[in-house]
Amino acid sequence: MDIFQTLESDVRSYCRGWPATFDRAVGSRLYDESGRAYLDFFAGAGVLNYGHNNPVLKRALIEYLERDGITHSLDMNTVAKRDFLQALRDLVLRPRNLDYKVMFPGPAGANAVEAALKLACKVTGRHSVVSFTNGFHGMTLGALAVTGNSVKRAGAGVPLAHTAPMPYDGYLANSPDFELLTKLLDDRGSGLDLPAAFIVETVQGEGGLNTARIEWLQELAELCRRRDILLIVDDVQMGCGRTGPFFSFEIAGLRPDIVCLSKAIGGYGLPLALTLFRPELDIWTPGEHNGTFRGINPAFVAAAEALRTYWRDDNLEKSTVAKGEQAERVLADVAAAHPGIPMQVRGRGLARGLALPSGDLAERVCRNAFERGLLLETSGPEGEVVKLLPPLTVTDDELDEGLSLLEESVKEASR
Amino acid sequence: MDIFQTLESDVRSYCRGWPATFDRAVGSRLYDESGRAYLDFFAGAGVLNYGHNNPVLKRALIEYLERDGITHSLDMNTVAKRDFLQALRDLVLRPRNLDYKVMFPGPAGANAVEAALKLACKVTGRHSVVSFTNGFHGMTLGALAVTGNSVKRAGAGVPLAHTAPMPYDGYLANSPDFELLTKLLDDRGSGLDLPAAFIVETVQGEGGLNTARIEWLQELAELCRRRDILLIVDDVQMGCGRTGPFFSFEIAGLRPDIVCLSKAIGGYGLPLALTLFRPELDIWTPGEHNGTFRGINPAFVAAAEALRTYWRDDNLEKSTVAKGEQAERVLADVAAAHPGIPMQVRGRGLARGLALPSGDLAERVCRNAFERGLLLETSGPEGEVVKLLPPLTVTDDELDEGLSLLEESVKEASR
């Protein structure tokens, strides 16, 4: 038995589906310690949008370390943080006419969510937040309360309260959009307390690549606006260009009150998280929310470099959309090639899913893919959705290669 | 107005007390962008026990980056993680006869605490955890519930429940140790529900350097043992040698059921957190607790190198104890030099505090120190305790220099 089995807690999971010990990684490829290469359609669960050890970011990062740039600074002012803030303002916020304040809530997406929930309750004086079926927002107690997954929720050890789950787009086949939510909010006898906020993902990565339509998102935003409820978009996984535009909600023309960013924002895989919000909501007192790992300057350096490299123009956005369409086409072909097995193609941009009839079948597909050298994970409540999340920098050849391997993996699993 | 003021949320705080923009840092010194040097008696709130950009760790880190070692891997197996686990086992756990399982709960201390609380409730089937007055455990909703600070608690936006605060060592002048707690637990009519666990710091860093005596800690552990309550030591700030030994509870001979580590464990300021627990408690199902930023391999690399460099023998432990005594002597002299102002010297090892009569006075001391080029923060419920947390690698000269600057700062503030 190796040390992972003897020493590490049984809670570990990815290592079970991918029984290799990884060592190096470049671009869209990982290499295990025997040198075997794996094509990565997982991308660190959406962290590695610019690929592994992206050479441009790597150069900036090593230079920063070499010159003894400050590494850890909490919320002190630093040159690297200023540089990041400027890049964020000039390349992301201003071009989109967003005047958000920026909060560094801690190192991870769950911190961005916890800060968003706290702020929403604090601003409104209300005590609950509406989340959506199959939403996923994190593992800390506040974030877990708005997360749907029953296994994760069971891990809480205490009852999770102060929240209510509502049907996500498409959840109810026969019900007009927001029929239930509107009725519950309009009805003074519904039992749904007026919420501080709604928290939503535009595409539910962990929930199974469920994809909200543009008009559903717009109607949600309008519903919030009319009722003075805050709208929080959790763009931790779908932001930073995963679906095409920098923010996943741009295609719907939304201007959420609060936005959560993390994962790919750091550029190189180093922890970074942001909570963005309308300036009027900035009622925090100094230090009211804090945390140690809020000033990881190497992450600022890589993040700023990534913004300058990839968000100066719309090339990345366009290529992501195009590659996403290519992936969708192939997935549709795969589905069509197995008429006896109901399959559904889901997602947007380079967040794509192939929904299969069972978690068992999806797991077999991923195992087959691993044997062929392709990393793919499952998602969805039963693990029934094969999830494609390649780096946005994947080349056309790599994309085709990966899709071919997926095709074979499905074929073998379907026998 | 600079971009920090215009763009960053008002929640920022350290930058207010230290109005500089930092750029580089080496060992015990930070440099602002004008090149001015600052002696660091803050050490990233306890993250930087081995100093800024420690050259041994830096070399290992850059080498790893240069050779494209995998950066971000969640809980996949990697060569760097194996190396870290081996170092942890061979240099930390085995020499201390500790057979803990190791869980990577997320990037930060709050994640280590949240995982500990979840696990304690899950294992015992109980729903509350006893914390202590002035304890500090983090900002996420679960960790915040066991944190004392009223400003932070007020930020939650929802009532914080499922916990009960008990007097820390020395809190009640006239009461025998644990008189209240023992009575409440023995008394079936007390209203204190049997807790899943106690969570305690051996020295309360944020709470004002309150220091639990060895016998108090031992009595606490014995009380837990007899009543089948789990003991969680939050060693996020006091672990990794801050008080001398690797774990702060070693001097009391404790073997806690669960230990939380973070901050300095990463070695170089990169986020890393561990929850350690007795193997029998490892009832997690795979993935029941997870999170994206759990496999920051550069942190593993620096962490392993730090263990090999500093924990192969007891030199660091001994020097920390000796330097701590030196700091204590000087602080006692400072107190003695101001007989009209009641001052109290607190702490253990290189976690030291000078408790002053008011937060106002302590803030003036820190401001004076900043003007003299020394970084010091306040702690305690009223911010009334000047907190000394130099890197453990601080030289004797640097220590003397810092203590002199502190002495002057107190003198000036006391006029």
Add this chain to the structure above:
Amino acid sequence: MDIFQTLESDVRSYCRGWPATFDRAVGSRLYDESGRAYLDFFAGAGVLNYGHNNPVLKRALIEYLERDGITHSLDMNTVAKRDFLQALRDLVLRPRNLDYKVMFPGPAGANAVEAALKLACKVTGRHSVVSFTNGFHGMTLGALAVTGNSVKRAGAGVPLAHTAPMPYDGYLANSPDFELLTKLLDDRGSGLDLPAAFIVETVQGEGGLNTARIEWLQELAELCRRRDILLIVDDVQMGCGRTGPFFSFEIAGLRPDIVCLSKAIGGYGLPLALTLFRPELDIWTPGEHNGTFRGINPAFVAAAEALRTYWRDDNLEKSTVAKGEQAERVLADVAAAHPGIPMQVRGRGLARGLALPSGDLAERVCRNAFERGLLLETSGPEGEVVKLLPPLTVTDDELDEGLSLLEESVKEASR
């Protein structure tokens, strides 16, 4: 200003709509202190199913008091309690093949509900109960948590948790029955924790006389059975013959796991409440739930006499159904007579409602009725439903008289 205004809290409400000081009452009539008579279509909010000061019950009650029968006995055994239990068993439970255990949870319906919720959580080890939109179950903190009304909920002063409201029958126009609930329960990612129980009224008295169809109730029961979720029917207002049969759920052939009774069970207006449940659920330890006012023997005496008088045969059930149909016909005529004002006739048995377009109009109708000597209250989330709840012992003439007065009141209000 009278003493009610000067001394009693502003929380009082019925006295505002009916500005009289009542003195005597017989059968279906109340008399104020000036001797003016009022026809009562309110019946003590469903307490007075057998009319005011029913002479048969009155005789039994006074005889009991005269002979110094024990008045207050908590849960001691008494002759009067034995007599009541025997009547309940022989006249109610056995004829319906129900083998329920009987718990006396306290004096009021809310106590019956609190005991039901506690027991459901205790038996299942789960922590939440699903309630339905516009359900009303009481004002104590547990009962309030499953109650829909936002004004009442706001009175709690603390966030109400551990519950989730689901659409009642007919709430969603376009959705098949239980589409949402079934999906949420089947979906491991829905965010709806598996509940201990559902709590439901067959007709929602306070919620606006919303009436669940037989097939909806049956589907609900089947859904509970298949998923091992307990079914609690709150029959506090609709039980004791209000809709015809003794239990309102009899028409659907239901056998709920737990049944809450109160209001009319006491017969004469004296507080009494019962929680009935399947014998297998009786896992209470002695005294685990208790309360002072659980043995009001005058209530037992009147209750037993009422069962013997009215439930020895099916005469009352039949007459209630017939009178209910008469009320429905007249209400339908009223609605038809005002084609410009959308009205809806609701309810079952002698629990009837006339839903109007606004609470304002409904209030005017009730005010007009009061001026004509008819007591009627509003219900529903906006107070938009005029509620008819005459004593079951109302004579045909009284019923016709009351319906005529209602007709006039609507006509006047609609002008």
Add this chain to the structure above:
Amino acid sequence: MDIFQTLESDVRSYCRGWPATFDRAVGSRLYDESGRAYLDFFAGAGVLNYGHNNPVLKRALIEYLERDGITHSLDMNTVAKRDFLQALRDLVLRPRNLDYKVMFPGPAGANAVEAALKLACKVTGRHSVVSFTNGFHGMTLGALAVTGNSVKRAGAGVPLAHTAPMPYDGYLANSPDFELLTKLLDDRGSGLDLPAAFIVETVQGEGGLNTARIEWLQELAELCRRRDILLIVDDVQMGCGRTGPFFSFEIAGLRPDIVCLSKAIGGYGLPLALTLFRPELDIWTPGEHNGTFRGINPAFVAAAEALRTYWRDDNLEKSTVAKGEQAERVLADVAAAHPGIPMQVRGRGLARGLALPSGDLAERVCRNAFERGLLLETSGPEGEVVKLLPPLTVTDDELDEGLSLLEESVKEASR
């Protein structure tokens, strides 16, 4: 097996200690169905301060029933309610210079407590209430949260939150009064959220006759006043003259913000409960808290008659004090007569307790007493306190008789 065993839930408890079936009761005596008499030192758990079926109240009650006075009226105005309010104002409130508003929160003490807690949270905007060790306030979810007893708490089925238990007078042998509470409130890092209110009993009836000293109560009131925390006195068991004066807090000169009354206020054993509060706190909106059983006019009639009979002068108060001293003397003699068994005499007025070393011994004493024809219950966290709660109308001879029987019962149990 009788019908109590076959049909009633196992939750029943008093009937287990007193295996008789009671039938009639007069004054201080109960009679079982075989005609055997029992001297009652239990008094319906404090409901029957004026004895069983008190002839003066009985006459008023039967007259009211005979003349068809309205029985059940919710919060409508009635002649009987006006009469009660006038008696309460003229005989209780005005003579004591109390200008409380009167709320009828429901039929039982728990309703009075729930309304008090709701109002305190609503008025202050805070979410927690401080209760005291071994406090007992009721079984509904809100009242249970401030109750100490672990068996009752375990019955809740959900975690009980939003409250914190503090040491009652005498709980900590070595700690100055309120040392802990004052420190926790003064300390911004204590983890105790600023509470809406304290809820306290002056003598803890269920908790074991623990008796707060006058100066402790005064210090508590002063502490509340200075910190703008509301003081709720739960006088459900100790009010209505049980300790001598009408309100138990009169001897300390307290003017609580909110007072809970129930049990004996109804006079004859019929359910009645009041929440009294300072007029400035009356911020309820109409109907925000309601409930069906709030207008039990027979209870108003008996209650008003009881006030007029017993509270027109101070005779009852004086005789209660005198009888209480007699009881105390005899209990002290009993204790002195058993030097080998540590016993403690507790209580005030006619609420008295003999604390024994174990619940087992106390239970034997009560069983012996029952065999001798004396009803006594145990209280305290381990059931270790024999509780004496005779009617206040007990004659001197009955008191002596009961105390003699107790003496014998202790002697026999101590062998």
